[in-house]
Amino acid sequence: MFVRTSGCNLRCTWCDTPYTSWNPEGAEMTVDDIVRRVRSYSCTHVVVTGGEPMIAPGMVDLTRALDELGLHVTVETAGTVYQPIACHLMSISPKLANSTPKEREGGRWAAQHDRLRYQPEVLRRLMAEYDHQFKFVVTHPADLGEIETLLTQTGAARNRVVLMAEGTSTDTIRLRAAWIADVCKREGFRYSPRLHIDLWGNERGR
């Protein structure tokens, strides 16, 4: 089950959930409302995602309540903000330079985005305190140098790295998948498909 918070401190140019970042929307819910909703399903795994869930008020209380229900909690974050949440898998997706919105909305978010998107101290703390993985959204082979720099600076393990093609169409993903899969085999990374795109396309609400 996905719990998706609305609101993000970044503005990735290719964000595939703009309704949580560029144009945030959604209903106001209390932590109790969310927990009640989660309990109404039989799922044992909950993914708390966004937007950026680590900036959402009540995240500590929410994740602790989900943990107390005995659920497996994964949190998807860009790794720019720390909170002492309860989490069984911290899925950290640091944003590379390919995400900077140089043109979108006249580029007015680009400087803030670049200032916030890479926070090595936060990454090191998350790595130290949580079971974790690093998921990188890649668009071009030139992204690999930036990933290597991040791994060196943070001490992240290569076998915790997952590469995923940027794209919301099966054609784009398939084109990128070919060389990304080769990189994964060569460098000891893992490859992530985009299953929801394969199954339903870039359609919201499925």
Ligand code: SF4
């Ligand atoms: S961090 Fe995630 S939610 Fe925020 S703008 Fe980037 S892709 Fe969108």
